[in-house]
Amino acid sequence: HKAQLLQYLQMTSQTEYYVVFLTAFFANKVEHESRHCNGKGLQRQGSSSFDRVYTANQNCGHAYPTFLAVLWCAGLLCSQAPAAFAGLMYLFVRQKYFVGYLGERTQSIPGYLFGKRIILFLFLMSVAGILNYYLVFFFGSDFEIHIKTITSAISPLLLIP
DSSP states (O other): OHHHHHHHTHHHHHHHHHHHHHHHHHHHHHHHHHHHHHSSSOOSOSOHHHHHHHHHHHHHHHHHHHHHHHHHHHHHHTOHHHHHHHHHHHHHHHHHHHHHHHSOGGGGHHHHHHHHHHHHHHHHHHHHHHHHHHHHHHHOOOOHHHHHHHHHHHGGGGGOO
16 A cells, blocks of 8 residues: 555655755755855845845745645645646746746746646645545545546646746
């Protein structure tokens, strides 16, 4: 059973590692910009470029707990492959948001809006998994195959901006 569980959670877990990598990358950018602007350690006072990097990093860091919660719920309760795909798309979008924030702040808006759509998709996957559980529990009707088919068909539509 342990091998089956690990195999089942593999894609979602790999997405989690990409989150860690991206968070470390953003933190490194903040440190680099701080040292470049001040020549010392991390300090919030500095140029507007440091402020933009710092704010973008904070915004990404504040969004990750919600993302991780809906990612794991969607992967465990509904379907792992579409959840992992949506998770990878979300990380790509957060990277675009971060880079857009370093330029003009309006350049980050498309990444922000696209990320909200992906979070909504993962949330709806989680809700579908929960509803299916209750349908099985109360009525004996299992729609898992249908839900997996629908989410697998819809997940590529996340690529449309």
